[in-house]
Amino acid sequence: MPTQQLDYFTSLVTEDEHFPLTEAAIAVAQHAYPDLDVQGILDHLDELGNKLKLRVTPETSPIQRLQILKHFFYNELGFGPNPNDFYAPENSYLHQVIENRRGVPISLAILMMELGQQIGLKIRGVSFPNHFMMRISLQQGEVIMDPLTGESLSKHELQEMLDPYLDAKGYRGELSLPLNVFLRASSPREILSRFLRNLKMIYSEHERWERLLGIQERMVILLPDSIEEVRDRGLIFAQLEYLRPALADMHRYLSEAPGAEDANDIREHIATLESQTKLH
Template identity: 30%
Template sequence: MTREEAEDVLAEAGRAADETFPLLEAAIACAIHDYPFRDPEPARRLAQAAYERLAERIGGESPDDALAETMAADLRLNGDLLHYDDAANTDVIAVAERRRGLSAALAVFYLDAARRAGLKAYGVDFPNHFLLRVETPAGPVALDPFSEGRIVMPSELTRRALRAGLTPHVADRLDLLMAPVTDREALIRLQNVLFSRAIRCEDYLCAERSAVRRALLDPDDHRPWLDVAAAREKQGALAGALEALARARAVSGQDEQVHRASMDRLRLRLN
């Protein structure tokens, strides 16, 4: 698959309804968009194995135990503590081969297996760390894919929230801390991680690609195009930055002063 073909897949995913969003295939397309011409089959094989093993476990174990045991014990998926900042930890093809990754990347396989096996599982956009919410007969529980799918108790959720800077009033609200997000939002969270890392490393080409993926995955959000414009400007691609700002204005449907000011500044640099 080429980078252009990956963009076509992402654009199609962006047009899909949340209920039919193709999480795994979109995540594979994101990975290939960064590094084209790779074989996506390792990721697909891992996803199929996860579904088959989870389907066998369902019924004999609680939903959270079945999911955690399948992914962490049977398939050895876990967080990468030794090389946390390795770019491979955000790439689902590399994660499938290494069985290591960031929580948001590991969650792609958890969520795909849960969907196909009929479990109710959702991403949780927790501050600084992506978690999973699994519905059980006893109520929802939080799982941490980075830590072998272990359960995160409510008291620990509150402690983590306080450390992340949330106010005590919010940190005590489990309904807020465990609010589910869509699969689309879960994949966009992963692209946000990539963008932030690329900006810190001054890898503006990588930052641009991750922002383009966010724009394709959520075509109704103008903000990714602002990030595309910023990344292109850092590369000196001023005409491309102007184009991205124009797309942001078109998507937002507003003639925002901040967009106009940015476009005027870029035009002055071009002249």
């Protein structure tokens, strides 16, 4: 396991105050593309930002800047969804998204936020259920945008998108949650954890354990207070038959969360692994 890459990722995500979201999101791909030139990708984004800067003056209003950015991103560069293979991991690796111009809402949003920042626009990410959104404050009010298309969504449209999620979670009637709860801006750490969870889900479903381990190692680094991520890493280690680290993670999980709902399942896992280590 290339510790150098993990050390680099750790250095990026340690502090909340200066959290380089774009750089960290690009660096995630190093587990799958070890020779990836992260700085080269950042330089390319700066070049795109410089092209944009030529189109604005100090007098250009925020709403005009947003229109210029949207035209540049969606019309000229041609960024958008990948309808043929929406769940391909490439749609989440930023260097691939930049190359193919195809992404999922969160990867496109990170690029839009980065380019917006370069022309003085503060676009923020919103961890809306099932569909990542962007939020921007203008004099005319708050705008919620779909990163796949750049379209602004009305409260009615957002509520329609939210209702199936509320139904599935049982948050209806008495427990109904207002739309605004789901429209707050997310922190860079929250955005990156959702970004990683997308990849975690893709690799879990396809049982690509080595790739999944690369993502899970970064989840543990990003969310150091989440003992569940340590448990999940242990389960992946076990799938790969890395028995010692698997046992270490599972024992750590039980020591920190002895009353967890799945504690008995994890104890059974440990017993099985310990009998395997005796056989080796």
